[in-house]
Amino acid sequence: MGAERRRYGQGRAARAFALPTCAVVVLGGCASMPDSGDVEQVKATKGADSQVRVLAVPPRDGAAPEEIVVGFLEAMTSDDPSFATARKYLTKRAAQEWKPEQLTTVLTEAPDAGLSEAGEGEESRSYPLSGELIATVDRHAYQAAAPTQYSGTLRLVRQSGPESKDSKDKEWRIDSAPQGLVLGESDFLRNYGSVNRYYFASGQQSVVADPVYIRQRQDPVTRMDPVAQTVSALFEGPTDWLRPVVGSPFPTGTALKTGVTSLTPDDQNQLKVPLNDKASNVGRMVCQKMATQLLLTLRDLASPRVDQVELQRTDGSPLCVLSADQAEASVPVRASASPGNVYFVDATGRMAVVGADAKTVDKTTVRGPFGTGEVRLGTVAVARNGQRAAAVSQDGQHLYAASIMSDEELAAPLVGSNGAKLADRLSAPSWDRSDLWVADRDPRRPRLLRLAGGEGPPQAVAVDGLDGARIESLRLSADGVRIALLLSKDGKSTLKIGRIERRTTPEGVTAVSVVELQSAAPRLDSVTAVSWAGPSRLVVVGKEAGGVQQVRYIQTDGSLSPAGGVPGLNKVSAVAATEDDDQPLVAVSDDGLVRLAPSTNWQTMIDKGSSPVYPG
Structure with missing residues (x-):
């Protein structure tokens, strides 16, 4: 390649060429995949439609380095369990080191992969990533920023397959990538939704909202559904910014019972929440405050409706039960007789x-x-x-x-x-x-x-x-x-x-x-x-x-x-x-x-x- 430099697109929206590595789009609620028709490339979503799911597609044999770059960027926007497909674009070492849950970088548009670096040999290439950074998300907390230039790098190497050392059988894979996810805003909003966690104001019986972002569907890393994610996020405690003025009665280390990844209310809209041993011996008053926080936090979810929470010990016995009406007493609402x-x-x-x-x-x-x-x-x-x-x-x-x-x-x-x-x-x-x-x-x-x-x-x-x-x-x-x-x-x-x-x-x-x-x-x-x-x-x-x-x-x-x-x-x-x-x-x-x-x-x-x- 020598000094040859190729420009192949300004962000995903401009990548018009068809690639076998493209992701596939599925509308939420579909029971099966279509068995006819063409597979089309998924470009950056134009709106935050949470009903759209992106299914990542693994790299094809002999994929060009540009295809590996595009496929990996697309795979980061998917709901693939453990981001297993995205990892297939990485070398074994890079796949072990990459932590998609560690940080999410949000850009105004999907990251733009530029030209491969000039003067590289046939065994490695680097592609600069650029965009306009507007936020980062760390431990669910969204940190907005004045739009600034983002820069990152994907370094690709050619590696032999497990059964061959023939140079003709070598495949391009990513050996170095930015830590965490790098998403355009529309893809971020398609995958994540804002939820208010509630904590008690210091020295008060009223609560304070602490907004965070969770996955709108099953989390690829924890495999938790949105309700379980929201409850677990509440257990983590408030964001660092709010922490000095709020408190939480949950004992340190409180979590869902091991193995619980899904929470669903029954036909009476009661939600049973099994806790680990850290919270199994709290008193009734503390338990009711814990249940208050849970109920108020869950009401921000579009579904399901939760009218009552039962907190349970690890053995399944109830700690306490609280209704949504009882929890509302802690909301600092206006007491005006004519609120309108x-x-x-x-x-x-x-x-x-x-x-x-x-x-x-x-x-x-x-x-x-x-x-x-x-x-x-x-x-x-x-x-x-x-x-x-x-x-x-x-x-x-x-x-x-x-x-x-x-x-x-x-x-x-x-x-x-x-x-x-x-x-x-x-x-x-x-x-x-x-x-x-x-x-x-x-x-x-x-x-x-x-x-x-x-x-x-x-x-x-x-x-x-x-x-x-x-x-x-x-x-x-x-x-x-x-x-x-x-x-x-x-x-x-x-x-x-x-x-x-x-x-x-x-x-x-x-x-x-x-x-x-x-x-x-x-x-x-x-x-x-x-x-x-x-x-x-x-x-x-x-x-x-x-x-x-x-x-x-x-x-x-x-x-x-x-x-x-x-x-x-x-x-x-x-x-x-x-x-x-x-x-x-x-x-x-x-x-x-x-x-x-x-x-x-x-x-x-x-x-x-x-x-x-x-x-x-």
């Missing part, structure tokens, strides 16, 4: 309310000082019990709190800002489980403030990792251990998620800090607005570099939510969502205050309105 109500600031600067899911719009001002017009309001937030609200004055200088269920006098402001202009004063407020939060954007004294119980006095909260960025807006999660921060720096806006840590000082004071900021939307060049839309999901308004504004759902780990994007809307400046998927998404755009109910398009609610919020 949307609150906003009307054209007169008063706080008003409207039923977002009502067929006809009936706007009324709230009771108390926020509905009288005593102070013209700019932004508002409603406590999760729906009884009280917080509001920032229209000039951004003062933060107030008052009842919206009864008449009372307007109390003195809780916080004041001395910023020279509106953009440098107070942000919109937000509530966690019980406390009120706001940011003072004064460049001379920027502060993140927390008011315990929504009453004060304001306590400054340290935020690690701001790196000179300013907090423009914030939204607290219902569980109270995470905060979404919209930050600005050098003319760019980014979205970060911070972990809220609380510790009690020797003087008995609760010190609160925000630590380990991680990017929640690294693929967006700018972010305009954000709202929590579930226990681990956000709805974000932003745009990619050179793109147009869009509204999309994302997971807190930075991965795309299965809900994806929403219908287009012009110039969105604010957005509000709730943990309840049945409640409409609400936004402010050129069309006024608009709503998007499930399976419908955007509809105008109010011609002029701003600062829409659900309780929280």
